Structure formats: C-alpha cells, structure tokens
Amino acid sequence: MIELEVPLGDRSYRVLVGAGARHRLKEVLPAGVQRVAVVTQESIPVTVDPGVEHRVFIIGEGEHGKDLGTVEDLCRDWAEWGLTRGDCVVAVGGGVVTDTAGFAAAIYHRGIPVVHVATTLLGQVDAAVGGKTGVNLPEGKNLVGAFWQPAAVICDTDVLATLPPREYRNGQGEMAKYAFLGVDRLADLPLEEAVAACVACKAEVVGADEREGGRRAILNYGHTLGHALETAGDYDLRHGEAVAIGLIYAAELALRLGRVDAARVAEHRRVVASYDLPMNLPSGSDPAELIALFARDKKAINGITFVLDGPNGVELVEVIDQAVLLAALEAIQ
Ligand code: NAD
Numbered sequence: 001m002i003e004l005e006v007p008l009g010d011r012s013y014r015v016l017v018g019a020g021a022r023h024r025l026k027e028v029l030p031a032g033v034q035r036v037a038v039v040t041q042e043s044i045p046v047t048v049d050p051g052v053e054h055r056v057f058i059i060g061e062g063e064h065g066k067d068l069g070t071v072e073d074l075c076r077d078w079a080e081w082g083l084t085r086g087d088c089v090v091a092v093g094g095g096v097v098t099d100t101a102g103f104a105a106a107i108y109h110r111g112i113p114v115v116h117v118a119t120t121l122l123g124q125v126d127a128a129v130g131g132k133t134g135v136n137l138p139e140g141k142n143l144v145g146a147f148w149q150p151a152a153v154i155c156d157t158d159v160l161a162t163l164p165p166r167e168y169r170n171g172q173g174e175m176a177k178y179a180f181l182g183v184d185r186l187a188d189l190p191l192e193e194a195v196a197a198c199v200a201c202k203a204e205v206v207g208a209d210e211r212e213g214g215r216r217a218i219l220n221y222g223h224t225l226g227h228a229l230e231t232a233g234d235y236d237l238r239h240g241e242a243v244a245i246g247l248i249y250a251a252e253l254a255l256r257l258g259r260v261d262a263a264r265v266a267e268h269r270r271v272v273a274s275y276d277l278p279m280n281l282p283s284g285s286d287p288a289e290l291i292a293l294f295a296r297d298k299k300a301i302n303g304i305t306f307v308l309d310g311p312n313g314v315e316l317v318e319v320i321d322q323a324v325l326l327a328a329l330e331a332i333q
Pocket of ligand 1: 066120
C-alpha cells in the first residue's frame with residue numbers, strides 16, 4: 001500500500017493507493033462520523049463497508065446522469081434520511097460519480113465531508129484527486145461546480161480488474177499525460193506504483209495552485225485538441241483517447257515553435273504507443289473546425305492558448321500563428 005498526501009494546510013488529505021485499499025475506508029473517515037451516504041452506480045461491482053450506519057444511493061450512468069437533477073435528488077434523499085454536517089458522503093465510482101457526489105456534498109448543508117473511492121483508472125489518476133467537482137448543463141460539460149476537497153481518497157487497484165478494456169485505455173490516456181509532467185519511466189512501473197506516481201504529481205500541482213490561478217493549468221496537457229475533438233465529434237473517442245491524440249499534437253506544435261526537438265516528439269509517440277492509444281486525427285476531421293474550437297477553450301483568455309512542452313518544462317503558451325497550428329495538425333493526419 002502506498003500512502004500519499006495532498007498538501008493543503010489544514011485541509012490536507014490522505015490518498016491510499018494499492019490492492020485492497022477500499023478495506024481501509026473506516027480508517028480514513030473523518031472522526032466522529034455516525035452515518036455514511038454511499039453514492040454509486042448500478043453497474044459498479046464494488047462494495048464498501050464504512051463500519052458505521054450507511055445507506056446506498058444509486059445515480060444514473062454516463063454524462064447524462066451527471067446533472068443538476070441528480071444533485072437535487074441526492075440532496076433531497078439525504079435530507080429525508082436526516083444526513084447532517086457531522087456525517088459523510090462516500091462516492092464509489094469513476095469520475096461521473098465522484099464529480100456529482102462531490103458537488104452534492106459541497107452544497108448540501110453548505111458542505112459536508114466526502115471521501116472518494118475511485119473505481120476507474122481515470123478516477124484514480126485524475127478525477128478523484130484535487131477537489132474539482134461539478135455537473136453538466138444542457139449548454140455544456142462541467143459548467144456548474146465547486147472546489148470541494150475530499151477528506152480522503154482511496155485508489156484500490158484491485159477494483160480495476162472488472163473495468164471494461166476501453167475504460168482502462170481511457171484512463172491510460174490521462175496517465176500518459178503524467179509521463180510529460182515529470183513522472184519518469186511511467187510505462188515501466190507496476191500498476192500500483194504508476195497510479196501512485198500520477199497521484200503524487202497531481203497532488204504536488206494542486207498543493208501549489210489549488211484553484212488554477214496558474215500552474216494547475218499544466219494538468220490540461222494534451223487537452224486543447226482533446227476537448228476540440230470531443231466537441232467536434234461524432235468520432236467514437238473516449239476522453240483519454242482524445243487526450244492521447246492531443247499529446248502528440250502538442251509535441252508537434254512545440255517542435256514547430258522551436259520549443260522541443262524531434263527526439264522529444266519521438267518520445268511522445270513512444271509513450272502514447274506503449275499504451276496502445278490513438279496518435280492521429282480521426283478520419284474526416286476538419287482542421288478549420290478544430291482551430292475554431294481551440295479559441296473557445298476555457299483556458300483561452302486573449303487568443304489561442306496551449307499547454308506546451310519546452311526548455312522550462314510544460315507551461316501555458318499563447319499561439320497566434322494559424323499556419324503553425326495547421327502544419328502541426330497536418331503532421332497528425
Ligand atoms: P465514468 O465515471 O463514466 O465510468 C466509466 C464506466 O465504468 C461507467 O459505466 C461506470 O459505471 C463503469 N465502472 C466504474 N468502475 C467500474 C469498475 N470497477 N468495474 C466495472 N465498471 C466500472 O467515467 P470516468 O472516465 O471514470 O470519468 C469521466 C468523468 O470524469 C467525466 O465526467 C469528466 O468530466 C470527469 N473528470 C473529472 C476530473 C476532475 O478533476 N474532477 C478530471 C477528469 C475527468
């Protein structure tokens with residue numbers, strides 16, 4: 001078992017990573033908790049025992065279940081049960097469950113503690129750690145939310161055995177990102193150590209910039225094209241697959257801006273290929289449409305902003321030259 005900490009002063013919390021970590025849930029609950037609301041989905045074959053009185057609340061599957069209606073249902077069910085601020089929510093699931101239950105916990109009684117038990121690879125290396133919670137609106141993804149740090153996070157690598165292969169690869173797309181944020185030889189590490197290395201990287205970044213005033217934006221490496229592909233898309237791409245293509249694009253862009261050399265681009269291709277992830281634009285992609293979408297990215301303030309590798313490591317860079325954006329897209333066609 002590997003134990004890590006997200007360093008946030010008196011809101012610091014533990015992250016337990018390893019086989020069987022879910023059996024240590026009771027130990028990480030805040031002191032004095034008498035009741036636990038477990039939030040999960042029907043399809044998740046993971047049970048937890050909080051060791052105190054608890055009830056299970058089931059939410060819907062997929063991005064459609066991640067909405068304000070689900071948050072209202074949860075809060076009303078908790079109120080009817082009599083859940084108080086001295087109790088705790090335990091979210092057992094992937095990013096959809098931890099984002100939705102985390103947000104409901106953030107606003108119920110103006111905030112009650114939440115512990116995340118992440119059951120997808122993407123949840124373990126990314127979504128469950130860092131305190132971003134939220135839901136979708138019909139107008140767009142993740143448009144309503146709150147920063148609400150969990151009291152603890154559990155990443156039990158045993159539960160990943162039942163994850164469908166496509167969902168596992170989805171998580172590997174986010175994992176590949178960390179290989180360029182300073183995690184060395186990630187693909188060579190055993191699963192438990194690889195998850196822990198990603199969590200440690202995210203914990204360090206979140207500890208330095210909890211609310212994305214600056215440095216936290218580097219966690220969006222590969223995401224500008226990734227998001228554009230998801231938005232443009234009737235493409236059959238999971239988030240992690242879109243990010244994988246976005247990582248290769250970011251490297252090709254950095255090459256054309258003189259920030260990295262060809263060997264560094266080759267390194268990006270090697271890492272992404274080692275996870276068996278896609279590296280090229282889906283057929284039928286329209287470069288002009290993708291470039292138009294870059295400008296609508298949440299990070300874009302004045303123009304088109306990318307997270308790019310370079311001599312100082314990965315950082316936020318404004319890219320104005322459309323010809324360069326286009327040339328790099330051609331390199332991944
Ligand atoms: P998901 O939560 O939809 O889970 C994928 C599927 O796997 C679901 O059908 C789920 O029921 C199933 N599943 C979960 N655990 C399982 C298990 N152990 N065995 C078998 N099946 C299991 O998808 P996800 O990729 O985990 O999360 C995506 C969401 O995360 C998106 O909404 C995204 O916006 C959010 N996200 C949030 C953050 C953040 O910082 N808060 C970061 C990245 C992504």
